[in-house]
Amino acid sequence: MATVRTRRAREALTGLAFAAPAVAVFAVFMFWPLIQVFWISLQQTRGFGIAKWVGLQNYQEILSDKIFWTALWNTALYTAISVPLCLVAGLAAALLLNRRMPARGLIRAVYYLPAVISGVSSALIGAWLFNEDIGLVNRILDVVGLGPVPWQSEGVPALFSLVAISLWIGLGFNMVVYLAALQGIPREVFEAARCDGASRWATLRRITIPQLGPTTFFLIVIGIINSFQVFDIVYVMTGGGPGNSTTMLVTYAYSAGFEQRQQGYASAIGVVLYLIVLVMTIVQWRVNKRRDVA
Amino acid sequence: MTRYRLAFAITGAVAMLFPVYWMVVTAISSSADMRGPGLHLWPTSVRWENLTDPLSKFPYGMWAVNSVFIAVVAVVLTVVINLIAGYAFAKLRFPGRNVLFILIISTLMVPVQVVMVPQFHLVVDFGLIGSDWGVIVPRLAEAFGLFMARQFMMAIPDELIEAAQCDGSSQWRIFRTVVLPLCRPLIAVLVIFTFMWRWNEFAWPLIVLKDPESYTLQVGLLFLKNQYGQDYGSLMAMSLLSMIPMIIVFALFQRHFVEGMARSGIK
Numbered sequence A: 001m002a003t004v005r006t007r008r009a010r011e012a013l014t015g016l017a018f019a020a021p022a023v024a025v026f027a028v029f030m031f032w033p034l035i036q037v038f039w040i041s042l043q044q045t046r047g048f049g050i051a052k053w054v055g056l057q058n059y060q061e062i063l064s065d066k067i068f069w070t071a072l073w074n075t076a077l078y079t080a081i082s083v084p085l086c087l088v089a090g091l092a093a094a095l096l097l098n099r100r101m102p103a104r105g106l107i108r109a110v111y112y113l114p115a116v117i118s119g120v121s122s123a124l125i126g127a128w129l130f131n132e133d134i135g136l137v138n139r140i141l142d143v144v145g146l147g148p149v150p151w152q153s154e155g156v157p158a159l160f161s162l163v164a165i166s167l168w169i170g171l172g173f174n175m176v177v178y179l180a181a182l183q184g185i186p187r188e189v190f191e192a193a194r195c196d197g198a199s200r201w202a203t204l205r206r207i208t209i210p211q212l213g214p215t216t217f218f219l220i221v222i223g224i225i226n227s228f229q230v231f232d233i234v235y236v237m238t239g240g241g242p243g244n245s246t247t248m249l250v251t252y253a254y255s256a257g258f259e260q261r262q263q264g265y266a267s268a269i270g271v272v273l274y275l276i277v278l279v280m281t282i283v284q285w286r287v288n289k290r291r292d293v294a
Numbered sequence B: 001m002t003r004y005r006l007a008f009a010i011t012g013a014v015a016m017l018f019p020v021y022w023m024v025v026t027a028i029s030s031s032a033d034m035r036g037p038g039l040h041l042w043p044t045s046v047r048w049e050n051l052t053d054p055l056s057k058f059p060y061g062m063w064a065v066n067s068v069f070i071a072v073v074a075v076v077l078t079v080v081i082n083l084i085a086g087y088a089f090a091k092l093r094f095p096g097r098n099v100l101f102i103l104i105i106s107t108l109m110v111p112v113q114v115v116m117v118p119q120f121h122l123v124v125d126f127g128l129i130g131s132d133w134g135v136i137v138p139r140l141a142e143a144f145g146l147f148m149a150r151q152f153m154m155a156i157p158d159e160l161i162e163a164a165q166c167d168g169s170s171q172w173r174i175f176r177t178v179v180l181p182l183c184r185p186l187i188a189v190l191v192i193f194t195f196m197w198r199w200n201e202f203a204w205p206l207i208v209l210k211d212p213e214s215y216t217l218q219v220g221l222l223f224l225k226n227q228y229g230q231d232y233g234s235l236m237a238m239s240l241l242s243m244i245p246m247i248i249v250f251a252l253f254q255r256h257f258v259e260g261m262a263r264s265g266i267k
Helices: A002-040 A057-063 A066-096 A104-116 A119-129 A136-144 A155-183 A188-195 A200-211 A213-227 A232-237 A249-259 A263-293 B003-030 B032-037 B049-057 B060-091 B096-105 B112-125 B130-140 B142-153 B158-167 B171-182 B183-202 B201-210 B217-228 B232-265
Strands: none
Touching: A002 A263, A002 B060, A002 B096, A002 B112, A002 B130, A002 B171, A057 A263, A066 A104, A066 A155, A066 A213, A066 A249, A066 B003, A104 A155, A104 B003, A119 A136, A119 A232, A119 B003, A119 B217, A119 B232, A136 A155, A136 B217, A155 A213, A155 A232, A155 B003, A188 A200, A200 A213, A213 A263, A213 B201, A232 A249, A232 B217, A249 A263, A249 B112, A249 B201, A263 B112, B032 B232, B049 B060, B049 B232, B060 B096, B060 B130, B060 B142, B060 B171, B060 B183, B060 B217, B060 B232, B096 B142, B112 B130, B112 B201, B130 B201, B130 B217, B142 B183, B158 B171, B171 B183, B183 B232, B201 B217, B217 B232
């Protein structure tokens, strides 16, 4: 008896010791900041001066802050265009590359390559390609006769140039996840469909896409969460401009906190962002749970 | 049909590669060539000044050293922390195990920008502002890596560990001699992904590093963008240089990238 108990106690001690470094790092740099951000969001801080307690004033300011609502709208619009595009393109690429063909591995790798290039480098390519005066996109459009598009001086084209780069970056991830999911569909299902004389299109619509449902849902949630955090490409490519037409929630939070040095206000924006992401996560969790029960 | 498929797939691949190709063309062409009349999709002359000019004017070498230091130290520390903690959460019973694990996993979705202000205050309090360690330490809390480590180690049979226990081995010894040798694929994925995240990271080093000498490559590239303005030749050359380590890692471990990503997608 005693030996069992001492062995258990020793295992518990070892377990705690092994987990300790990770737990310590998380406690100090994650859990504590997550509590602190609420606290700081109730203060007014300018520069490194002493913080003043202002209660919910930062949140009231957010409600009447036009730039905040613009940033939220831009983020939502960017998400609403970019996520479905990446999804459809990723699925198309996965279906295309699911069959045997020469150099399939290499082609897949090429589709995935932009995902390993840094956000800054991707944004620099984007800024260069979509440069309004001398960029390649406008030069080609000029040759074709479609005239220059104001990628940098008007809001909507600027947002679309960001979406284009996000598609370039995000396609590979969606493709890889879809490819893995396609492997998971039982072969018999497709064979049965073929025996029944189903056309390719019917098989895709009635079998493949429904079978991929959980994967699609997962990719949508991940896509939305990632899009709500898009920072690198926006900050480097458009800097939120022209005006504030491509300012996103996170770039606005960054500029409030570290350019205008209003860290209380930046934290309040952070809390709002946190709540949005939290809702998304809970929705995903609930849907998955319901599916598991059913 | 198969032929159309292949044609489509190759067209797509060309389109995906084109931006990188255009970077290379820009990097070796003079800016007059890029602006001049007539549209060329290939280089008309080769010019190395785009490469040598910024290297002599800016501390690019320092940035590379900083990037390598941060990425290597962060990879070693993060992977070690995740491996031992992954083992504890997967195989050892201790009080609070499940609560702690759920708490850690729940931070998976937290955007950096939510906690950046409090994290910044911590880094200031610890006196790490402007230093490489200020970039490294707050990022050691990597929930995704810990999650992968635990998932992988759960699949290791308990019997292996119990057999070693009966031989009187300590847990540390079991971890080192029995568990770790089985974890090679896991370690590969953890190393590759952590390296990629730290090498490509931008927002956090931008906040922590103040002095241009202390920049990482990513922050340095932004600095160069502001220096060169519309002259993209040098910018593309420097951007390409900064991508080389990542491209090599990708080329060598491509299979791990794809598998790791796919595994993160299927639950």
